[in-house]
Amino acid sequence: MARGNRQDNGTRKPDMPKAKLTKENLKEALLIFSYLKPYRWSFITGLLFIALSSGTTMAFPYFLKKLIDSAHSLSQGQHAIAPGTIALWMLGILTLQMIFSFFRVYLFSYVGEHALADMRKNVFQKMIMMPMNFFAQRRVGELSSRISADLSQIQEAVTGMLAELLRGILTLIIGMILIFVLSKSLATLMLSVVPVIVVMGVIFGKRIRKLSRNTQDQLADSNTIVQETLQGISNVKSFTNEWYEIGRYTRSLQQAVKLAVNNGRFRGLFVSFILLSIFGTIILVVWYGTTLVQAGTLSFGGLTAFVVYTAFVGGSMAGFADLFSQFQKTLGATQRVREILRDPIEPVTDTDEPVLEKNKLQGAVTFEHVAFSYPSRKELHILKDVTITAAPGEQIAIVGPSGAGKSTIAALLLRFYHPDEGKLLFDGRPADAIPLTQLRKQMALVPQDVILFGGTIRENIAYGKPGATQTEIEEAALKAHAHDFIMSFPEGYDTVVGERGIKLSGGQRQRIAIARAILKDPVILVLDEATSSLDSASESVVQEALENLMKNRTSFVIAHRLSTIRNADKIIVLDKGHVVECGTHQQLLALEDGLYKSLNKLQLEWKSEEL
Template sequence: MAKNRYSSNGKMKEELPKVKISKKSLREALEIFRYVLPYRGRFIAGLFFIALSSATTLSYPYLLKKLIDSANAFMNGISGVKPGTIALWMLGILMIQTVFSYLRVYLFTYTGEHALADLRKDVYRHLIQLPMEFFVQKRVGELSSRISSDLSQIQDAVTVMLAEILRGILTLIIGIGLILYISTKLTLLMLSIIPIIIVVGFVFGKRIRKLSRESQDQLADSNIIVQETFQGISNVKAFSNEWFEIDRYSSSLMKVVKLAVRNGKVRGIFVAFIVFSLFGSIILVVWYGVQLMQQHQLSFGALTAFVIYTTFVGGSMAGFADLYGQLQKTLGATQRVRELLKENKESVSIADEEVRDEFKLHGKVELRDVAFAYPSRREIGVLKDVSIKINPGEQVALVGPSGAGKSTVASLLLRFYDPDSGQLLMDGRDAKEIPLSQLRRQMAVVPQDVLLFGGTIKENIAYGKPSATMEEIESAARQAYAHEFIDSFPEGYETIVGERGIKLSGGQRQRVAIARAILKDPVILILDEATSSLDSASESLVQDALENLMKNRTSIIIAHRLSTIRNADKIIVLDKGIVKETGTHEELLNLDEGLYRNLSRLQLEWE
């Protein structure tokens, strides 16, 4: 099986794409690393302790040489520093190194965690201020990956990779210097062997990584089969296709096994080569060292130290290949995060501010000669010269066939998008003159598919007014006909609704959403087919709650069920992005060959 990588927090990491190392990618990475600057004191101290830790580690082979040579000298009756004294030196350095290692890990962890927390907050803050157009074009999974995988990769770079690169460079430079000092001849022999091993290891490593990615991709395909099967389990059972899904999953798994076995063969050859090369090199170096000892050009202690230093140097060289790959991944991660941070934000306020007097609305809404096409489908005009006037406190219904542009009007009112031409006016002034947050704080939406957050019922209702008291929350719930079912739960308002509100029925979720809107007390209310997916019993309760919600406020009702909007002050019929008819329920029914009359007749026949 492909070898999985783990991040510094112990969680499995997904295989991230790499980018070529260039001046541009390095410059972008350095811009991301500005988040380290507030903690640069600890970061520099961490670098200092890495250097000290590396130095103390590299002192052990040299002291071991001294220990062995001292022991040999005493055996031969030659006076000098006692072996016990050298051993005490080594123990003292070991104690000092433990302090250095602790401080290195602590300082880098502190710096990395705080810097990446700041970066995560900035990325999230930036994402949440991006326009709807961005979210329509991006998948949620992709954005989650940016916040999790990419930022975790950057975190590992700050907390682990930088330390490993510095330690590797120091080990390589100091190690080569020390083995040259011990024996130039042995050093030249060793340096002639190690590059060959590294090159072969790099080639094998590239092949192994490719097979690992293929195996991971195939395993991901197998997981998709499981996900699809369980999501559509009712269809699987209805068609009695359990055997088909088992065969499909088994076939996919066998491909995973074949790839993993092939990867295992390559890794087996690689491991065998490394073992042979490593121990063969040690044998060759020791053999040549013994020859130098016989010629009195090298002591036994020096040979021992040389072998250990050679292992350090070889390990550092081998580690650079993996560090290079990690650096490429980090540069790719910083590039993708930078792309997110470069996206243009909406001019929304991220402070909890009250509506200012100069921007308070009375509820008059007008669309004047509005034309609009979604940015992703510019060739398809959704609205064409639409003009709508809504007076304060009016209940206006938007009806029409699917795709007529009803929900698009709601999106324009909320300024999720701006018209391509024409104007959106609020109380006679251009909506663009009103700050987005000030505008949206005076509007509320009750959609068809209510999304509740995975907290308590109380928290979901309070989302309409985070500062609300318990009395205000309960009052809103009573007006929404939600208090009775909430009170029937053992935990009442503290009941956890589950992911997306899955623990509540459709009607219950709808009434919680209405309570949320009541608590917000909007000037302008948008009901986007709020009862279309409910049964008759739930619809009756929700309709009563909506009547309470719509009192004394401008209400725009998007509806498919025409029976729910008979009492509207005005009904606007849209078709193919054009206003076809306008009037009350009775007026539109009296229009011969009218679209509203035809839709009403079709619904009566269907019912």
Template structure:
């Protein structure tokens, strides 16, 4: 439950409370590093920036034409020229002195809107295409890098956290590429053009407006920041109450067994009422903010209109020009307010960028990502030797798991690894697959050090059948073919037959095209095991690793799986980690691991003739099975 609560809270926080990073040279350099993904699409990217500028400029013409339309019906409307020094007069053209008829102005407005429509469409289309394509390239590289990371990386990271890097962080970067960047540039262009127009219309009125609007914008940002902070707190508390519900229903049997219904109700009520308190407190701020904005915005408009009306009375301004001014002032004010949100989004993007860049810079395993066959010089015969191996997991170096382990397996030999839980059996399997490197000692394959083999070349010749079989959410055929993606249908069916899986597969209506569901949930434990064995048979490995492959099965499933395993182990070097000692009595060599060392080694007969750990484990298990044996077993198939 604690893990579920942590995952839920982490998921919500990563979405709603992405860490913001301060702007600095280093953080900006990180962002610019990701913009290298735009290089393949730089032509379209530059074109999109041009269309942003054109779209912003064409939008700014609308208030101008609207003002000219009003002046067209205002008797005696005229604006004094800008003087001998203005640029318009120098070229024999002054926009202020131009007057159009009502109909001409309307046509110009629709022409402007038509052109703006094209510019806006091209801006959105091009920037979205560039953003999506560059993001897909980025996702590919991040996913490739994650898949190449060593197992130690995955033991330290949560699956939810890694999924979040690919989804939320990259989506945040996508927003920066396709939305935040566009909005920032559009805001800059709007600000420059808007300020130019209001100063062009009336410098005096512009100075009056600029003395008011920035103050309102700053206060709005401060209010907004406080409201967002309290909204996040309410979301935190709501998520906490949701976690209580999830925990309670997941562990409902425990709740009822301990008659703790009242306790859980009290816990939930306390949580939801804390949400109420925060929401009410937030409502006060939101109410004050809305009231302040209504008063400030409308008051500022009224003041600017009053000042402009006085200028109209004195003949310094026309009604149309005042209309233009008010609309441009709204553009400028809105842009000022929008920059706060853009800045906040940029800070979040910097945080997401650092996470992604950290992954891309990480050093992964030297795996071959190209589809290559095993090179002849790296083909394994199957002999394995552990020489004085010692190992501790990276996250707990103070706890030695293996201490001076030495054992060997000849080509085609079946080695059983037995011993108490936590003795180090699965760790040996991890070292065989080179998920980890030993702290000391050497692992040999065919009397060659393991490090002399490229990692992918080595793993291509090994197969692993775990106790908890992981199937992917596709078809049975796809899951078997995972052992050899290029396999023909005949090869897949042959592998299924050898794994005792063909018969139950053919009973499904869709046969090999049956969807197994998430993690193979639609199949029984025995069926999943046989699919995994078929996958291993199809791979045709030189070395096979079985990690308690029959420990959780009923007797009938165990018998079918055991037969399939015997087919799989023929002619291959096999390492069998066994919990049920009865399944490994015929092994060529039984290795007893205890407290990180080899305590005993030999055949079943040899070890049973000694008064050692193996014999004690065997006798204890035999007695336990006799006590717990039930007259009937449920067939999970």
């Protein structure tokens, strides 16, 4: 099994990398503010409350100075404002600070949650409108991470980091001004220590970031193992590899723990150094400040206020290291989200829009000298000069060995991909002349591996026609031979099918998929080996349901079991991307040394051996 998020070249793509602080990356970060625009007044009000909150916080040490100096003056018999009055002022400032802080947190949470909900909706909308090639080159875990981990990182930035960053900057600026006002000599002494702290912070910071990145990568490995194991749980159990997977996850987790503990060691050293620097500076400032108090150039209250302001300034500077790290993560997350938002999407329109008269299909389909290679494997030619014609209502069967290009025909029909050469025509019109949504609304796919959504049977059938009535749903289920087994469940059509339809058998899932297709009432039907994974009993029931589905519809049946397509109007035999034979069942059997005849003979031999 593959490990972690990998790009096409096989190299690891870290789960939550940090981006460098560059001009281009900062421009990318402006994406966040475009989503804040609808809530700009709440955001601006939040900024105002940040300023007010910082102002009241920085006013507190000033009044503390007044309180101490007032008490000292009164003890010396000098006239001064009563300490009780100053204490009441301080209580009033504290009350204001509580109010300002509440509105600061509330407004930023309000703006952040709403803006990020808009962004999540936009990213999801953009993601599901991507062409199939986009999904072919990316893993589901990587894409879900974009909506979960990356957008959560951006959300944290808007709701918390941005407010703390602005608050820290204001605290730093106001604090620096006030300590110089109180004592220039003390401020100069304190700031002389700053370069040492900054240099050590950079050295420690680089090492910590590297270890954090390695830890995140290893943890991504562990999470990928969990995801892959759960997705392939039937394989794990069938091969009795539970303990193998437990061991694999344990080893990956232990490595992540080892890296995290090593990272914690360095972070501990860094925090210890910061604390030593801050408190060492405070001791130095207090020692020098006492000499100024003795000399009469600074009051005791002024020294106290200076120490408190120094703690505020030091705390703000220490907090910037973590905020900068969070900011880098946010830039990285923004970059990856922007990648999705920048990529071209399919021209999908509102599905509620009815099919226009000019776009209604009769069902004629033509592959005209079509050649195709998948974008990720351009050197491998899947189809080569393929020509197929289907009249309205005809049943076209496509057979051939594995890898011949059968499923690629289905992908091109549904316009998941576009031919590299040649033309795909519907009713004589080029495929790209018909709006994509209008075209797909008139087509239906019944795949080999039916994926049901985790809701009820009713919801899964109605997926073919959202808003269908219960009567329409039941009629479709009857035609698909699904109504009886559905009603055998205690909850009937309200039965929850479980994730990916795991609570239903293969034959039951197929019949629900057929009911879904019947409800859609398509002009063109694509059956991609719809019965190949079923047992004989299920196949006969499903085949009968398929016959009901194919009536009066142009049908392309990609078949593995040749017994299911004997009555097809035309059988196309593919081999290595070429159409090598074409005709009815009887016509193809009459060909000496024909591929279809050979395949049919092999299947008859296998069937006789099974009997």
